[in-house]
Amino acid sequence: xxxxxxxxxxxxxxxxxxxxxxxxxxxxxxxxxxxxxxxxxxxxxxxxxxxxxxxxxxxxxxxxxxxxxxxxxxxxxxxxxxxxxxxxxxxxxxxxxxxxxxxxxxxxxxxxxxxxxxxxxxxxxxxxxxxxxxxxxxxxxxxxxxxxxxxxxxx
Numbered sequence: 381x382x383x384x385x386x387x388x389x390x391x392x393x394x395x396x397x398x399x400x401x402x403x404x405x406x407x408x409x410x411x412x413x414x415x416x417x418x419x420x421x422x423x424x425x426x427x428x429x430x431x432x433x434x435x436x437x438x439x440x441x442x443x444x445x446x447x448x449x450x451x452x453x454x455x456x457x458x459x460x461x462x463x464x465x466x467x468x469x470x471x472x473x474x475x476x477x478x479x480x481x482x483x484x485x486x487x488x489x490x491x492x493x494x495x496x497x498x499x500x501x502x503x504x505x506x507x508x509x510x511x512x513x514x515x516x517x518x519x520x521x522x523x524x525x526x527x528x529x530x531x532x533x534x535x
Contacts, residue, residue: 439524439525440525441495442495442497442498442499442500442520442522443492443495443500445464445465445500445520445522445525445526445527446490446492446500446502446520446522446527447490447492448464449461449464449465449520449527450488450490450504452464453482453488454487454488458475458478458479458482461478462475462478463526464525464526464527465520465522465526465527465528465530466478468526468527468528468529483509484508484509484510485506485507485508485509486507486508486509487506487507488504488505488506488507489504489505489507490502490503490504491503491504491505493517498521498522498523499519499520499521500519500520500521500522501517501518501519502517502518502519502520502532503515503516503517503535504516504517504532514534515534515535516532516533516534516535517532517533517535518530518531518532518533519531519532520532
């Protein structure tokens, strides 16, 4: 008699989130390539050339993670943005509410003001779909390549 191993439901979700984060980090660090001829979105490089973060590699710099977060939002890759930090710092909101929160924003320009340990201070210029601008400032806390908290407010 064989028994099937049953994983808790959270394990596949964690694995999927890790794959998405590594793909987003790969797009930022150059281990993924743009495929603009077909879809205009980043796709993973060929399997032989694909490199994931090895355990011996350090986590990405907190400022790089924040920049990547806004790059994927600007590219409308909300799955990657959700994995990089949307899920953690928009506590209590669903994925759909997270995506909807960007309906009136066409682009974010991010200025990294400072980095102190895991805290990244930023200034944001959010260009709205009507071409007006909204400005925000605050901090993102990044741990092990993921945004785990945010304190962002309008200026």
